[in-house]
Amino acid sequence: MARRRRKRLPTEAVAAHIDDLAHDGRGVAHVEGKAVFIDGALPGEEVTFTYRSMRRSHDEGRVAEVLRPSPHRVEPRCPHAGLCGGCSLQHLDPGQQIIAKQAVLLENLARLGGVAPAQVLEPLRGPHWGYRRKARLGVKHVLKKGRVLVGFREKGSSLVADIGRCEVLHPAVGGRIEALAALIEGLSISSAVPQIEVALGDELGALVFRVLEPPGEADLERLRAFGEASGLHIYLQPKGPDSVSLLWPEQSRLSYRLPAFGLEFEFLPTDFTQINSDINRAMVERALDLLDVEGEHRVLDLFCGLGNFTLPLATRAAQVTGVEGEAGLVQRARDNAARNGIDNVDFHVADLMEDVGGAPWLKAGYDRILLDPPRSGAQAMILHLAGLGAERIVYVSCHPGSLARDAGLLVKEHGYRLASAGVMDMFPHTAHVESIALFVR
Structure with a gap:
C-alpha cells in the first residue's frame, strides 16, 4: 500500500488580516477561504505569518511580522513569551484579555447552551504577575x-x-x-x-x-x-x-487563609488548590454573596475538595454537606473543619462523574447548591439537582464549554433561569477562562 505523502509547507511568509481571537489565544485569519490559527496575532491586525502545519479543516501558523498592530498590543514582560507555552497572551493588554475571556464565556453559553445570563457580572481581577502558586x-x-x-x-x-x-x-x-x-x-x-x-502557601x-x-x-x-x-x-x-x-x-505545614471568614486551610503539596490566592479569596466571597446564604439554610457543596467553599459556607449556614471524589482531600477537609472549630459540616466521598442516585446525602433537601467541577463539568450530577429543591445554584467553572452545556440542561430541562454569569482573572496572560454563574429556580 502506497504511503500518503505529507504536503510540503510553504516556506515564504504569507500576508493575512486577523479576524478574531480563538479560544486558545491565537489569532484567526482566513487565507483563500480556509481558517488559519496564528500564534502571536491579535484581532484587527495585518500580519505576515509562516505556516507550521496544514490540515484538512484548518491550518496553523506563527507571526513573522506585525504590519499594522492592534491598539491593544503590548510588549511582553517576559523575553520568553514567544517560545514558552506557559503564557499565550502576554502581547495583549491585560484589560483586553479579560474582555476577550468574557466574550468567550458568553459565546459558549449562547452557542452550546442556548442561554444568556440576565446579568453579566463585573470581572474579578487581581495581580497580573507573580500570581501563580x-x-x-x-x-x-x-x-x-x-x-x-x-x-x-x-x-x-x-x-x-x-x-x-x-x-x-x-x-x-x-x-x-x-x-x-x-x-x-x-x-x-x-x-x-x-x-x-x-x-x-501564604507563608511557606x-x-x-x-x-x-x-x-x-x-x-x-x-x-x-x-x-x-x-x-x-x-x-x-x-x-x-x-x-x-x-x-x-x-x-x-503548607497553608492558605481566607481572612474574610477567619479560616486557615492546611494542604499537602500534591493537593488541588487554586493557583491564584487573590482571585480565590474574591471568588469565595462572590460565590457566597450570589448564593445569598442565611442562617437557616442547608447547603450542598459538590466537588468540594479540601473545603475551600464548604467551610466559608458553614460560617453562614445551618448545615453544609461537602462531597468529593478523592478520599485524601475529604480527610483534609475534615481536618480543616476541626482545626477551625467548625462542627456544622459533614463530608462524603463519592465519584460525582458517575451516577450517585442512591447516595444517602442526595436524599436530603437543600436550600442552596454550589458546584465546582473539573474541566469535564457536572453533567452526571445535573439530573439529580432539580429534585433537591434548591432555590439557588452557583456553578464555578474552569471550562466555559462544559459550563455552557450544563447551563442549557439546568435552564431547559430543570426549571432554572441563568440569573448572572461572569469571568474571573484566575490565569492572566493565558487563554484559560475561569467563570461563575448563578441559577435561580
Whole structure:
C-alpha cells in the first residue's frame, strides 16, 4: 500500500488580516477561504505569518511580522513569551484579555447552551504577575545544549522551554528557574528528574522532585542545602502520588487563609488548590454573596475538595454537606473543619462523574447548591439537582464549554433561569477562562 505523502509547507511568509481571537489565544485569519490559527496575532491586525502545519479543516501558523498592530498590543514582560507555552497572551493588554475571556464565556453559553445570563457580572481581577502558586515544571537534561532546562513546555511542543525566569510564577520559584536548573545539573541523577511540582502557601512553599532513580547521599545533601538556602521545603516522589515524602525540613505545614471568614486551610503539596490566592479569596466571597446564604439554610457543596467553599459556607449556614471524589482531600477537609472549630459540616466521598442516585446525602433537601467541577463539568450530577429543591445554584467553572452545556440542561430541562454569569482573572496572560454563574429556580 502506497504511503500518503505529507504536503510540503510553504516556506515564504504569507500576508493575512486577523479576524478574531480563538479560544486558545491565537489569532484567526482566513487565507483563500480556509481558517488559519496564528500564534502571536491579535484581532484587527495585518500580519505576515509562516505556516507550521496544514490540515484538512484548518491550518496553523506563527507571526513573522506585525504590519499594522492592534491598539491593544503590548510588549511582553517576559523575553520568553514567544517560545514558552506557559503564557499565550502576554502581547495583549491585560484589560483586553479579560474582555476577550468574557466574550468567550458568553459565546459558549449562547452557542452550546442556548442561554444568556440576565446579568453579566463585573470581572474579578487581581495581580497580573507573580500570581501563580501551583505549577508542574518540566525538567530535561539536553545533551546538545550541555545543560539542564527547567520550565514549561514550548508552545505546540513537548520540549522544555529554555527560560531563565518566569514572570507569572510566584517570585519564590519564578526567580529561581536558573538556580533549579543548576541544582539538578549537579545531581548524579540529573537525567532522571523529569518534573518539579510547585506548591506555595501564604507563608511557606514546597517543591516536589519526581525522581526516576534513587538519589545518592551527595544528591540528598544538595537538595537539602537548596531547601535551606531558599526556604522552600523539599519533597521527593519516586513513584506515584502516594510515594511523595518530605526530605527537608523534618516537618512541613503548607497553608492558605481566607481572612474574610477567619479560616486557615492546611494542604499537602500534591493537593488541588487554586493557583491564584487573590482571585480565590474574591471568588469565595462572590460565590457566597450570589448564593445569598442565611442562617437557616442547608447547603450542598459538590466537588468540594479540601473545603475551600464548604467551610466559608458553614460560617453562614445551618448545615453544609461537602462531597468529593478523592478520599485524601475529604480527610483534609475534615481536618480543616476541626482545626477551625467548625462542627456544622459533614463530608462524603463519592465519584460525582458517575451516577450517585442512591447516595444517602442526595436524599436530603437543600436550600442552596454550589458546584465546582473539573474541566469535564457536572453533567452526571445535573439530573439529580432539580429534585433537591434548591432555590439557588452557583456553578464555578474552569471550562466555559462544559459550563455552557450544563447551563442549557439546568435552564431547559430543570426549571432554572441563568440569573448572572461572569469571568474571573484566575490565569492572566493565558487563554484559560475561569467563570461563575448563578441559577435561580
